[in-house]
Amino acid sequence: MDKLKLRSTIEAARASIPADERHAASVRTRETLLEQPWVQMAGLIACYWSIGTEPATHGLVFALWKHGATVILPVLRDDDDLDWAVYDGPDTLAPGRFGLMEPVDTRRGVDAIRTAALVIVPALAVDRFTGVRLGRGGGSYDRALARVGPNVPTVALLYEGELLEGVPAEPHDLPVRYAALPDGITAVAPRSA
Template sequence: MKDQSVHDIGSKPALRAELLANRAELSADVRSAAGRSLRDTLLGMPEVEMAGTVAAYVSIGTEPETHGLLFALWKRGTYVLIPRLLPDGDLDWASYEGPDSLVSGPFGLLEPSEPGRGVEAIASADVVVAPALAVDRTGVRLGRGGGSYDRALARVSPAVLTVALLYEGELLDNIPKEQHDRTVRAAVTPDEGLHLLGDGN
């Protein structure tokens, strides 16, 4: 993937399109290896090792793979919350109880079959793993434009570790920030591992 940090990123829609196109060019083997690397980095982080509750998500399509991460967290006894997309675009949260607990949702999403705990449940998480197409070095996160995760992250304490999963080349120098955008505190990439963002740089 070419270096995204040095080209014009003034247009979020254009940047999203470019990043999605780059992801589509990645082979299944590259995506699989990236998912394993991200999983191993996260599982070895002290904050994740000590977390009683982790809020994460079920990857789809060309997103960095999270199925192995969710399963590993669940098997070692971590309480894992995953989102269910509500009609208004907000996110309800319910417990992950293994791969067989996932059901088909809207837009090709996989969602929890367990009862929802409400939109505020994310506030109980000790670590939040968020999807992103890119993140900049101040923690500004570029999502898919729906705003669901900005609403969810607004409910998370600033003291909680929020971390985005990226491929190489998706940690940028700058992403234009809008008023509703919520930052993350860290990003993980397959080759370089953990990046602390913003004041943690």
């Protein structure tokens, strides 16, 4: 299956999940992540502010921040690369490009993600054998993941059924190390240096 068809299939499946079930799944994923020692110990965490039918991150971002982590969120640049800024509570977000909620804090630059101890990214699917994630097609997160060190935990948030045995990949597609789902966290193929 090609990327466009797979994206369409997954987006339709997500849209068919009732909102209360999506919310419950996101809460379970959040709680599972927050129980992980490597999440609890991360001082600087790169995450994202979810939109639409994505697994919800609003509660996760807030919980990480309340537990004392510095959370940086992406700011979509005109070239579709990701700048980063610090989240300092729910009142510090404003609509950016395409209506995406972004922190109003000072921009830290595209390389700010290099200093993160944990990186949480969106995905429509992840290949359980290679760790390659299927994104929305803009390449923003592949560019960001290219800046992350090989030993930093990178986690894609998914719903059940989105950890697949085969995701179409191109040379620029970068893997993640973990897939976080409502029923647990799965280690996928480790990143190469």
